[in-house]
Amino acid sequence: MSEFVDIDWAGRPVRIEHAWIGRERTGTPLLVFLHEGLGSVSMWRDFPQRLCDAAGCRGLVYSRPGYGRSTPRAPEEAWNLDFMHRQAHEVLPALLQALDIDVAHEQPWLFGHSDGASIALLYAARWPRHLGGAVVLAPHILVEDLSITSIEKARDAYATTDLKQRLARHHDDPDSAFRGWNDIWLHPPFRQWTIEGEIGSITCPLLAVQGLDDEYGTLEQIRGIARRVTQTRLLELPACGHSPHRDQPERLIAATIEFMTHR
Numbered sequence: 001m002s003e004f005v006d007i008d009w010a011g012r013p014v015r016i017e018h019a020w021i022g023r024e025r026t027g028t029p030l031l032v033f034l035h036e037g038l039g040s041v042s043m044w045r046d047f048p049q050r051l052c053d054a055a056g057c058r059g060l061v062y063s064r065p066g067y068g069r070s071t072p073r074a075p076e077e078a079w080n081l082d083f084m085h086r087q088a089h090e091v092l093p094a095l096l097q098a099l100d101i102d103v104a105h106e107q108p109w110l111f112g113h114s115d116g117a118s119i120a121l122l123y124a125a126r127w128p129r130h131l132g133g134a135v136v137l138a139p140h141i142l143v144e145d146l147s148i149t150s151i152e153k154a155r156d157a158y159a160t161t162d163l164k165q166r167l168a169r170h171h172d173d174p175d176s177a178f179r180g181w182n183d184i185w186l187h188p189p190f191r192q193w194t195i196e197g198e199i200g201s202i203t204c205p206l207l208a209v210q211g212l213d214d215e216y217g218t219l220e221q222i223r224g225i226a227r228r229v230t231q232t233r234l235l236e237l238p239a240c241g242h243s244p245h246r247d248q249p250e251r252l253i254a255a256t257i258e259f260m261t262h263r
Helices: 047-056 081-096 115-127 145-160 163-167 174-185 186-190 219-229 247-263
Strands: 003-009 012-021 032-034 058-062 109-113 133-138 206-211 233-237
Touching: 003 081, 012 047, 012 081, 032 047, 032 081, 047 058, 047 247, 081 115, 109 115, 115 133, 133 219, 133 247, 145 163, 145 174, 163 174, 206 219, 206 247, 219 233, 233 247
Parallel strands: 032 058, 032 109, 109 133, 133 206, 206 233
Antiparallel strands: 003 012, 012 058
8 A cells, every 4th residue: 555755855845655565574674666767666566565575574665756656747847867866866865764764773675676776776886884785677887779779669659559558557647757767768968878987886785687688788787787896696587578576576586585685
């Protein structure tokens, strides 16, 4: 069941949709789930519940501003090249504070997918002592031609298929979610976006996961992380596309539990 909390962001109140899993499991690790570029609380489906139940831990799932039932993006609001940095450095800390999560004491874990995985990396790089660890699925550390080609296909699908109607099941304002993500990724200057130089300061345990059939990025994304963050464990999954939690959920759950237990 979704709940809502207000944060102050960019000089205005913003409502954040979120849901707790296993909140009664006091004293257990807290996993914070960060969704993909078109994701939301509901688009995770039952995966966070399955993972938290199997791991015996608590979970926090939330929709970023512009997504799900959170405050939509204003029609005239265009995201800038630093949109993932702002989510990592401003929105996520504000949310954790609003929910009375003492990160210095509790050291939550981050579990991010795609754009959410990049946000997790940026948070871990800025506050390396505030995390127990991070699991990143199909992260982006640089922009590849493959990514742009697939995002262009998504733009065409939004205009010509029922993609907008399907997204409307998960977002109060599907245009807010889709255009915010698609427009910035296809903005020509975004081709130069990279966080390769920032992630080297990550000191927490890190599990980087990617499918061998990922249509949005090559294995260079997670192998590039491992070259810069030496404690990184890699999990390269066959028969798996951009969403390991949908394509290989059981293997991902087992790998995550093993990682959190024997980091």
